[in-house]
Amino acid sequence: MKVVSRSGDTLTYYSELFQIPQVLLADANPTISEGILPTDIEVQIPGFVTGKESRSGSTLKEIALRAQLPVDALSLLNQVEKETFSVPVRIIDPLLIIDKPYDYQSLLDDLDILSFHYPFIQVESIGKSVLGKELFEVRVGQGKKVIHYNGSFHANEWITSAVLMKWLNDFLLAVTNDCRLCGVDCMPFYQNVTISFVPMVDPDGVDLVIKGEPAAEGKFDVIKMNNGNPAFYAWKANIRGVDLNNQYPANWEIEKERKLPKFPAPRDFPGEFPISEPEALAMKELAEKRNFEGVIALHTQGKEFYWGYEGYEPEHSANIAREFEECSGYRAVRYVDSHAGYKDWFIQEFKRPGFTIELGKGINPLPLSHLPGIYEDSVKILMAGLYM
Structure with missing residues (x-):
């Protein structure tokens, strides 16, 4: 107003x-x-x-x-x-309707709505996808400590974008109405923390999963990459068939050697070299620019989270992991046999807490009917992450 x-x-x-x-x-x-x-x-x-x-x-x-x-x-x-x-x-009720297939246009529309009604948030492009879609970071708060959250590194995990946007909307309602979220007063966080969101890391892939072949704009033979299947529900990669969460220089060579296939595909192909994809580069540069205190990457599925990497994680990550486990019921897993992920690289490079949260349970993409339960569990982790 x-x-x-x-x-x-x-x-x-x-x-x-x-x-x-x-x-x-x-x-x-x-x-x-x-x-x-x-x-x-x-x-x-x-x-x-x-x-x-x-x-x-x-x-x-x-x-x-x-x-x-x-x-x-x-x-x-x-x-x-x-x-x-x-x-x-x-405004006392949420402005966003997030229980829908959450594509890139949904994100753009919702960012416009929130920016208009809550003009103290900052929305900034951090780069572009392969097809030229702007990759947006949203920042909320004034603190020197920056905590980062991201969603949709994997295309068919687009429900993570909806979760982040709902949390952002709820957080903005809390600070403007002097009310609590998960029993916590949010204004101290606004004053002492800057929350960084990249709600949709892979917009091209998300649109491909939701809209089908036309989302490739005729520039990539996604049907061929998808083994002739016109349904893209199992597609995790970006539009070039590179898995963005296998792109980071944290033992990338191990993933390159053992991962199949050895060519662009719906999932698991780590690219011809690390940070070959513009989306992966934008996220790497953002971490270096903002100097995050901690990172939470939302994925699906499994109702568990991973919090260590090769012993590079700081000691207090264990305390944070216990808090996440207790407040959400999700299972804490320190190490998994996986490399080259964003969380892996962040922990290795910065020696700070990083978490990959596997929301919900089922087969990706998780159905929208799961969204209320997923949000109820995950919002507790998202709020607890602000204490990092």
């Missing part, structure tokens, strides 16, 4: 008027300095939308009483007389 400033107004006053933390107002209006606002400038009020009420038979005071808002909140929105009153309406 936008308002137009009046003589003597301040962000501090707007914070009191709308019961929105001042830090959120400041971050939603980064070009506005502290102190008395210039007159007649637009100011973003996050977490609100503008409703309408007829002027007939009502006064601002009566409408304010019904809306449980100060009269001046309505006066601020109604400086110019119109046929209807503009009324600030607090």
